[in-house]
Structure formats: structure tokens, C-alpha cells
Amino acid sequence: MASELVFRTCPITGKKVYAVTQNLIWINAVTAVVFILVGGIMAFLVGMTRWPAVHLLPADLFYRFLTAHGLNMLIFWIIFFEIAGLYFGSSVLLNSRLAAPKVAWLAYILMLVGAVLVDIMVFTGKADVMFSSYVPLQADPKYYLGIILFAVGALIGCGIFFGTLAIAKAEKTYEGSVPLVTFGLAAAAIIAVFTLACGAIIYIPTFLWSLGLITNLDPGVYRLIFWGMGHSSQQINVTAMVSIWYLLGALTVGAKPVNEKICRSAFFLYILFINLASEHHLLTDPTLSPYHKMVNTSYFMYLAVLASMIHALAIPMMVEVAQRKKGFTKGLFEWLTKAPWGEPGFPAMIFSLFIFGFIGGITGVVYGTEQLSIKSHNTWAMTGHFHATVVGGTTLAFMGLTYYVIPLIFRRELIGKKLAVVQPYIFGIGIILIALGMGGAGTLGSPRRHWDITFAQSVIPFSFDPAVIFFTTIAAIGVLTAVTGGAMYVGVSVLSVFFGRKMAANEAKLL
Amino acid sequence: MPITSPEKYWWKPADKEEKIWISIALLWCLVLTIMMPLMHLIGTQNPSVNPMKIRPQDYRTVSEAFIEKYKVGEEQGIPVVEPPDGADVYLRAQMWTWTPILKLKKGVNYKFHISSVDLMHGFSxxxxxxxxxxxxxxxxxxxxTPTSAGTFHIICNEFCGIGHHTMVGKIIVS
Incomplete structure (x- = not known):
């Protein structure tokens, strides 16, 4: 028990960092980076195959690696990082010991075993089913088992987070309300519980079906509940990402929320409405009635959009106020031009906000309308949309945060600070090119999850407008740029974590 | 700071700027919300309004009967079908073809029944x-209702196995 109570005091923030929490954050974050490395290699191979000028992989490997890309990025990288974030947001920010550290390790092991099992199944060709694994396309039962193990592990991780909140409250480790970042992460964790419950509801019968114990699994029902997990897991990302924007605002310019009530109410709107919008995946399906679709994708979705609009004001506003207080008051924009653009966290936050809001958010709202979904459903434009939200938004925010977690939590000095500074720019520009290229080609009809957009092997010949090839080339240039940025991220973070100079206990240097 | 507990009483009224922004955003959300049902009334391009269930084997039977009844030829092994005006049209998706090739008339309304007999597919x-x-x-x-003449293609945009990228169908409108 005593070892669970060992802590140090952070010389920068004054927070208590418990050794067990630190180790758990470390293992989850490092594992996340390993998965982004796997997913990044897949991104390069898949991106270079989509580009007709290179057309790198054969068809079977393309579909296999595309499946691996989706799972390693969307699920493993992001959720491992989020679990690290939840432990940080509860134990560190609230100065509290972590609830049941041994169970937290069990959660980690379950997630790891699940993820490795899924990857083995995918890479050995036993699960060429894509991220969505639509029934009746069938994978090896061990694939579904891997997903279930991972989801159970992540659910336990959320439980540790809630348990820590309860302990912190009972032991009075903080006064008044929880910090805004913790509040946002709590919203993310609540959404995660709903998400993982949907995952259990659909993956357990699917697992039994793959074993032959259930014979009748309706593909329409599968789609409905799958997206209760598939899209909602992106809503966890949105909520965690917005929390991290607030955190990065504090770390880079010392920003403070202008109105806590507004920020917290917006998070509350996410909890209530964001998951109900996942039915927009089914707008062109023959399963739901128009009334159902209208209700779910109109006011339910727009109240979640409203929450994002509120954060879109609150975050730049708090940065502006903080900067103006520092004396950058000349003209309308001195606060922005004199911002710490040479520090990785600031450009990462601004790029993340811009790409998420202006590219990902706007395309999301447009494609989420019932009639415009007809124009975009399953096209590459959809792929462009979620690369803007999940990669340009969430991943970039997580990357920016990593450069602060390494000195703050792992107490290592960054190796390659100059690389870390330019990395968000390179990655951000790459993602913008990817999103615009995919959006352009997709608007002209280029399908997602497609090995050969020249249709060379089809019986009935068909070819696209040449502009599709042009936009695909833009996306491919984006892939090369973003993969370079991603490699820089992995390089800097891995080198720093393992070989960075160990910082002295009282060393108060951030970057 | 967002990483420390806020002051004791943080439930404070919003500033004027914040109120303006949130009001505009809310108004815009309401406009979008109203547009969604409105497009069902005034728009001409809407998704399926009466979803029905049909067992894959039954769908295969009806679509085969449809092909047999109105078949006018064959192109590279795929039947070419010309249904009469206003008929129910069955377009079957299966790994990795769209059956049949359809010959339709401009300005005539057809009731399409699109389904699959194996995996999920994407009609594009x-x-x-x-x-x-x-x-x-x-x-x-x-x-x-086809509003212009010419040759249209149907590609599959939902992953349906290793031959997914070869799945192309055709509709000829005259």
C-alpha cells in the first residue's frame, strides 16, 4: 500500500505526481506511440497505393493494410493515449492517488492483449474486414475477441478514472469544483462508457456468430449499433481533444477560461447530444424511417454542433485575453502574431483547432444532412472529413501535448526540440492537403476503400473525370508530408522518452 | 487556469460578446434543423422513405423473375433488361456485379428496389x-426519374471483398 502513495511535487505546476500514476501514464502513452508507428507505416503504404501513379501494393495487401491502418490509428493509438490522459486528468490534476493501480495495470494488459490479437489476425489475413467489419463479412473469431478484450480494458480504465475522482473528492485533495480539463475529460469518459457499451452489445453477438453459435445477425442492426461505437468513439476523441486545447492554452500562454460556466455547459451538451448523432452513418440506409433520421441528425446533432461552436469561441478568446494581459494589445491581432509560434504546443493547438473546425467540422455538418449525405456517402470525401477531425484535430492535439508530457510527467528533456517545433506545421499542412485532396476527389465520386480507381480489371469499363486523379495526387502529396511529420513525432518522442537527459527533481524547465 | 480548480463561484453571467456568438450559433442550428424536414417536402432528392425487409434468397428470386420477364439481350455475360414504363426495377448487388444492365427512358418514373444477396455493397x-x-x-x-439521356455507371463504394474494385454496373437512358 505504501508504494502506492509515493509521490513527487512538480516544480512547475506544484501538482503531486504519484509514482504509480506516472508509470501508468508512461506505459499507456508509450504503447500509443508504438501503435501510431504501425498505423503510420500502413498510412504510407495505403496512401501510395491509392495514388494511381505509384499503385504500390497488390489488392489483397491493400485491403489488409487499410484494415490495419484504421484499427491501429482510430482505436489503438487514440484510446491508449486517452487512457493515459484520463489518469493524468484525474490523479495528477486533482493531486490524488490513483484508484486501484493494480486494476489499472490489468486494464492495460487487457487492452494490449486485445490490440495485439487483433493485429495478428489482421496481418495474417484472417480479418480482411475493414475497421467497420460489416456483417455478413466475417473475420476469425479471435479478431472479435481481441476487440472485446480491448474494449473491456478501456472500460476498466474509465472506471479507474471515475474511482480516482471519487477518492479525490472524499480525501479533499482539491477545493471547490474540479478543474475544467478534468471536467472535459470526465465528459469524454462518460461518452466512452456509452461507446464501449455499444461495442459490447454488438461485438459479443458478432463473436458468437463467427463461432457459429448464432446464425441470424441482421446486417442493418449491426450497422446501427456498430456506429453507436464506431462514431461515438470519435466523440470521445472530440471531447478529449477540446479538453487538451484548454490544457495547451494553459501550458503555452497561461490562458484561463473566460467563463467557466459557458465552457462547462458546452461539455455538458456533448454528453447529452453528441452520441445520438451517430445515426448519420445510416442516412442512405434502407433501415430507418425518415422521421427517425430527421430527429437524430437534426436537432440532436445540431445541439452538439452548438457545443463545438461555443468551444470555438471560448478557446481563441481565452488565448487572446491571456496575451492581451501580457501587453500584446497593438491592433486587432498582435495577440496572435506575438503568440509562441516557436513552441510546439501553440501551433499544434491552433492547427488542430483550425483543421478540426474549418475542415472537419464544416464537412461533417454538411455531409450529416440527410439529402447531402446522398452526395457524399461512402465517397472519399468522407475519408477526408474524418482525417480532418481525427488526425488533423485529435492526433495533432495529442502530439502537441506529448512535448509537454515528456518533461512534466516523465522528467526527460526533449531531444530534437527544433524538430518538435516544426513537426506540427509539417503534419498539419500534410493533413490539410490530405483532407482537401480526398474531399475534392470524393465530391467527384471517388469511392473510399478502393484499390483501383482506374477500374482496369472490371468487365464494364469506367473511368473518372481526370480531375479525380489531380485531387488524388494532392492527397498523395499530403500523405508524404504527413507521414514525414508523423515520423518526426515518433522519433522525437521515443528518443526523448528513452534517451533524453533525466531532469533534476527541482528543475522547473518546460521546454 | 483550466488545470486548477476554479474560484468558488464560477457560475457567472456571460459577456455580451459571448451571448451574441452563442445566439447566432443557436439560430443557425435552428435554421439547419428546420431545413431537414423541409427538404422532404420541397426537395426532389431524398433517401428511401419506406424501408422494407426482404430475405436475400427471396430477393434473388424476384430479381431473377424480373430479369427473365424483361430481358432484351446480353452484354459480356450480363443480362440487359428494358422494363416497361413505371415498372418496379430490381437492381441486384452481389460479389462483384450489378445485375442487370438497365435500359430506361428519360422522364419516366421507376420504382427501384436495390438490395444485395451476399455482403454489404455501396450503390454509387x-x-x-x-x-x-x-x-x-x-x-x-x-x-x-432519369432526367437526362446517356450512359450512367454504378460503382460499388462499400468494401465487399477482394474484387470490390471491379464491381461496375451500367444504366442506359434513351
Whole structure:
């Protein structure tokens, strides 16, 4: 028990960092980076195959690696990082010991075993089913088992987070309300519980079906509940990402929320409405009635959009106020031009906000309308949309945060600070090119999850407008740029974590 | 700071700027919300309004009967079908063909029944870029009126196995 109570005091923030929490954050974050490395290699191979000028992989490997890309990025990288974030947001920010550290390790092991099992199944060709694994396309039962193990592990991780909140409250480790970042992460964790419950509801019968114990699994029902997990897991990302924007605002310019009530109410709107919008995946399906679709994708979705609009004001506003207080008051924009653009966290936050809001958010709202979904459903434009939200938004925010977690939590000095500074720019520009290229080609009809957009092997010949090839080339240039940025991220973070100079206990240097 | 507890009383009224922004955003959300049902009344391009279930084997039977009844030829092994005006049209998705090739008339309304007999497929009408999900066991019923003549292609945009990228169909409108 005593070892669970060992802590140090952070010389920068004054927070208590418990050794067990630190180790758990470390293992989850490092594992996340390993998965982004796997997913990044897949991104390069898949991106270079989509580009007709290179057309790198054969068809079977393309579909296999595309499946691996989706799972390693969307699920493993992001959720491992989020679990690290939840432990940080509860134990560190609230100065509290972590609830049941041994169970937290069990959660980690379950997630790891699940993820490795899924990857083995995918890479050995036993699960060429894509991220969505639509029934009746069938994978090896061990694939579904891997997903279930991972989801159970992540659910336990959320439980540790809630348990820590309860302990912190009972032991009075903080006064008044929880910090805004913790509040946002709590919203993310609540959404995660709903998400993982949907995952259990659909993956357990699917697992039994793959074993032959259930014979009748309706593909329409599968789609409905799958997206209760598939899209909602992106809503966890949105909520965690917005929390991290607030955190990065504090770390880079010392920003403070202008109105806590507004920020917290917006998070509350996410909890209530964001998951109900996942039915927009089914707008062109023959399963739901128009009334159902209208209700779910109109006011339910727009109240979640409203929450994002509120954060879109609150975050730049708090940065502006903080900067103006520092004396950058000349003209309308001195606060922005004199911002710490040479520090990785600031450009990462601004790029993340811009790409998420202006590219990902706007395309999301447009494609989420019932009639415009007809124009975009399953096209590459959809792929462009979620690369803007999940990669340009969430991943970039997580990357920016990593450069602060390494000195703050792992107490290592960054190796390659100059690389870390330019990395968000390179990655951000790459993602913008990817999103615009995919959006352009997709608007002209280029399908997602497609090995050969020249249709060379089809019986009935068909070819696209040449502009599709042009936009695909833009996306491919984006892939090369973003993969370079991603490699820089992995390089800097891995080198720093393992070989960075160990910082002295009282060393108060951030970057 | 967002990483420390806020002051004791943080439930404070919003500033004027914040109120203006939130009001505009809310108004815009309401406009979008109203547009969604309104487009069902004034718009001409809407998703399926009466979803029906049909077992894949039953769908295969009806679509085979449809092909047999109105078949006018064959192209590279795929039947070419010319249904009469206003008929129910069955377009079957299966790994990795769209059956049959359809010959339709401009300005005539057809009731399309699109379904699959194996996996999930994606109906994508080119070059118009109109996309619908094709789900086995469910009949995607769409009223369609061709408004221009020419050759249209249907590509599959939902992953359906190793031959997914070869799945192309055709509709000829005269």
C-alpha cells in the first residue's frame, strides 16, 4: 500500500505526481506511440497505393493494410493515449492517488492483449474486414475477441478514472469544483462508457456468430449499433481533444477560461447530444424511417454542433485575453502574431483547432444532412472529413501535448526540440492537403476503400473525370508530408522518452 | 487556469460578446434543423422513405423473375433488361456485379428496389454521384426519374471483398 502513495511535487505546476500514476501514464502513452508507428507505416503504404501513379501494393495487401491502418490509428493509438490522459486528468490534476493501480495495470494488459490479437489476425489475413467489419463479412473469431478484450480494458480504465475522482473528492485533495480539463475529460469518459457499451452489445453477438453459435445477425442492426461505437468513439476523441486545447492554452500562454460556466455547459451538451448523432452513418440506409433520421441528425446533432461552436469561441478568446494581459494589445491581432509560434504546443493547438473546425467540422455538418449525405456517402470525401477531425484535430492535439508530457510527467528533456517545433506545421499542412485532396476527389465520386480507381480489371469499363486523379495526387502529396511529420513525432518522442537527459527533481524547465 | 480548480463561484453571467456568438450559433442550428424536414417536402432528392425487409434468397428470386420477364439481350455475360414504363426495377448487388444492365427512358418514373444477396455493397451512380447503402436483407426502395439521356455507371463504394474494385454496373437512358 505504501508504494502506492509515493509521490513527487512538480516544480512547475506544484501538482503531486504519484509514482504509480506516472508509470501508468508512461506505459499507456508509450504503447500509443508504438501503435501510431504501425498505423503510420500502413498510412504510407495505403496512401501510395491509392495514388494511381505509384499503385504500390497488390489488392489483397491493400485491403489488409487499410484494415490495419484504421484499427491501429482510430482505436489503438487514440484510446491508449486517452487512457493515459484520463489518469493524468484525474490523479495528477486533482493531486490524488490513483484508484486501484493494480486494476489499472490489468486494464492495460487487457487492452494490449486485445490490440495485439487483433493485429495478428489482421496481418495474417484472417480479418480482411475493414475497421467497420460489416456483417455478413466475417473475420476469425479471435479478431472479435481481441476487440472485446480491448474494449473491456478501456472500460476498466474509465472506471479507474471515475474511482480516482471519487477518492479525490472524499480525501479533499482539491477545493471547490474540479478543474475544467478534468471536467472535459470526465465528459469524454462518460461518452466512452456509452461507446464501449455499444461495442459490447454488438461485438459479443458478432463473436458468437463467427463461432457459429448464432446464425441470424441482421446486417442493418449491426450497422446501427456498430456506429453507436464506431462514431461515438470519435466523440470521445472530440471531447478529449477540446479538453487538451484548454490544457495547451494553459501550458503555452497561461490562458484561463473566460467563463467557466459557458465552457462547462458546452461539455455538458456533448454528453447529452453528441452520441445520438451517430445515426448519420445510416442516412442512405434502407433501415430507418425518415422521421427517425430527421430527429437524430437534426436537432440532436445540431445541439452538439452548438457545443463545438461555443468551444470555438471560448478557446481563441481565452488565448487572446491571456496575451492581451501580457501587453500584446497593438491592433486587432498582435495577440496572435506575438503568440509562441516557436513552441510546439501553440501551433499544434491552433492547427488542430483550425483543421478540426474549418475542415472537419464544416464537412461533417454538411455531409450529416440527410439529402447531402446522398452526395457524399461512402465517397472519399468522407475519408477526408474524418482525417480532418481525427488526425488533423485529435492526433495533432495529442502530439502537441506529448512535448509537454515528456518533461512534466516523465522528467526527460526533449531531444530534437527544433524538430518538435516544426513537426506540427509539417503534419498539419500534410493533413490539410490530405483532407482537401480526398474531399475534392470524393465530391467527384471517388469511392473510399478502393484499390483501383482506374477500374482496369472490371468487365464494364469506367473511368473518372481526370480531375479525380489531380485531387488524388494532392492527397498523395499530403500523405508524404504527413507521414514525414508523423515520423518526426515518433522519433522525437521515443528518443526523448528513452534517451533524453533525466531532469533534476527541482528543475522547473518546460521546454 | 483550466488545470486548477476554479474560484468558488464560477457560475457567472456571460459577456455580451459571448451571448451574441452563442445566439447566432443557436439560430443557425435552428435554421439547419428546420431545413431537414423541409427538404422532404420541397426537395426532389431524398433517401428511401419506406424501408422494407426482404430475405436475400427471396430477393434473388424476384430479381431473377424480373430479369427473365424483361430481358432484351446480353452484354459480356450480363443480362440487359428494358422494363416497361413505371415498372418496379430490381437492381441486384452481389460479389462483384450489378445485375442487370438497365435500359430506361428519360422522364419516366421507376420504382427501384436495390438490395444485395451476399455482403454489404455501396450503390454509387456516376457521374451524378448519388450514393445509397445496399444492405442484404433490406430493400432500398427509391423512386427515380432519369432526367437526362446517356450512359450512367454504378460503382460499388462499400468494401465487399477482394474484387470490390471491379464491381461496375451500367444504366442506359434513351
Amino acid at each position: 451512380l456516376m457521374p451524378l454521384v448519388m450514393n445509397f447503402q445496399v444492405v442484404p436483407g433490406h430493400d432500398n426502395i427509391l423512386n427515380m
